[in-house]
Amino acid sequence: xxxxxxxxxxxxxxxxxxxxxxxxxxxxxxxxxxxxxxxxxxxxxxxxxxxxxxxxxxxxxxxxxxxxxxxxxxxxxxxxxxxxxxxxxxxxxxxxxxxxxxxxxxxxxxxxxxx
Amino acid sequence: xxxxxxxxxxxxxxxxxxxxxxxxxxxxxxxxxxxxxxxxxxxxxxxxxxxxxxxxxxxxxxxxxxxxxxxxxxxxxxxxxxxxxxxxxxxxxxxxxxxxxxxxxxxxxxxxxx
Numbered sequence: 001x002x003x004x005x006x007x008x009x010x011x012x013x014x015x016x017x018x019x020x021x022x023x024x025x026x027x028x029x030x031x032x033x034x035x036x037x038x039x040x041x042x043x044x045x046x047x048x049x050x051x052x053x054x055x056x057x058x059x060x061x062x063x064x065x066x067x068x069x070x071x072x073x074x075x076x077x078x079x080x081x082x083x084x085x086x087x088x089x090x091x092x093x094x095x096x097x098x099x100x101x102x103x104x105x106x107x108x109x110x111x112x113x114x115x
Numbered sequence: 116x117x118x119x120x121x122x123x124x125x126x127x128x129x130x131x132x133x134x135x136x137x138x139x140x141x142x143x144x145x146x147x148x149x150x151x152x153x154x155x156x157x158x159x160x161x162x163x164x165x166x167x168x169x170x171x172x173x174x175x176x177x178x179x180x181x182x183x184x185x186x187x188x189x190x191x192x193x194x195x196x197x198x199x200x201x202x203x204x205x206x207x208x209x210x211x212x213x214x215x216x217x218x219x220x221x222x223x224x225x226x227x228x229x
Binding site: 004043092101 | 119
C-alpha cells in the first residue's frame with residue numbers, strides 16, 4: 001500500500017546531541033510537511049517542501065532544519081535538542097494543493113524524548 | 116493566537132447515539148475545512164471535508180455542517196460505533212494558489228461507550 005513511513009517510531013536523545021528523524025513516501029506527492037505536536041496541543045507546522053522549494057514557518061527555531069534529497073524522502077534535523085523539543089513529530093504529504101484541496105496524508109509519527 | 120478552536124477536549128457518547136464534535140474558527144479567509152481522525156500510535160487520517168460554498172457534506176455515517184456566519188462547523192457521527200473512539204482534529208485552510216498549509220485545532224477525544 002502507498003503510504004507515509006516515519007522512522008524511527010521512538011527516538012531518545014541526550015540534551016544537545018543532534019538527532020535526525022526520517023520520513024519516506026510512496027505516494028509521489030509534491031509536498032512534504034513536518035509538524036511538531038506536544039501533548040493536548042494542535043499539530044504545529046514547522047516547515048514544508050513544495051517539490052524542492054523549502055518553506056520555513058516564521059516561528060520555527062533555527063535549531064530545526066530539514067532536507068529533501070528527492071521526492072520520496074524528507075529529513076528533520078534537530079541540531080541541539082533541548083528538553084522543550086520532546087514531542088511527537090509528524091510527517092505528512094499532499095499532492096499539488098490546487099488538486100488536493102490540501103488533504104494531507106500523515107505518517108504514524110516519531111516520538112522524541114530528550115534526556 | 117489560535118485560529119481554529121475545539122473547546123471540548125473530550126466527549127463520551129453511548130454506542131448507537133449521535134456524536135457531535137464542534138469546531139470554531141476566527142480567520143474569515145479560511146474557505147475549506149477538514150476533519151481528521153487519530154487512533155493511538157497512528158498518524159491522523161483524513162475523514163471528511165467541506166468547502167465554504169456548501170453548508171453540509173455527508174459521507175455515510177459522517178456529516179459535516181458549516182455555519183459561515185457563525186464561523187462554526189460540526190461533525191456528526193450517526194450512529195456512533197466503538198471503532199469511532201479516537202481523537203478528532205478539525206483543520207482549516209485557504210485554497211488560494213500557492214497555499215499548502217492547514218491550521219489544526221487541539222482535538223477532541225471521543226469515547227464511545229458500549
